[in-house]
Amino acid sequence: QVQLVESGGGLVQAGGSLRLSCAASGGTFATYHMGWFRQAPGKEREFVAAHKWSDGSTYYAESLKGRFTISRDNAKTTVYLQMNSLKPEDTAVYYCASKEGRLTRFIAYNQYRYDYWGQGTQVTVSS
16 A cells, blocks of 8 residues: 655745655555645645656646646655745645556546545645
């Protein structure tokens, strides 16, 4: 059973940066793909970014492209979300998720295609 633990959230001023981490355990991550989603108060969960573990392909929400970057470590057990130029509207609980098998842009956007989820980490951006 895959376990995912997010960390790195906190309170930052608008324009600042944060790097979120997602530590994964319990799986063979050469066969998994990782995604980041977020959920703001009163809103639906939305796609942020995804990383295709097998070949390193990345996908981003169009509205976030250029500010957020997803990456992995050398051991392939941790993925990161680097968030720059943060805005108050980025305030949300950020979740990492993993998916077995196939990943395409179409699939990456769909939260219901993911198999495992972390507990979330709060990101608050003050104006």
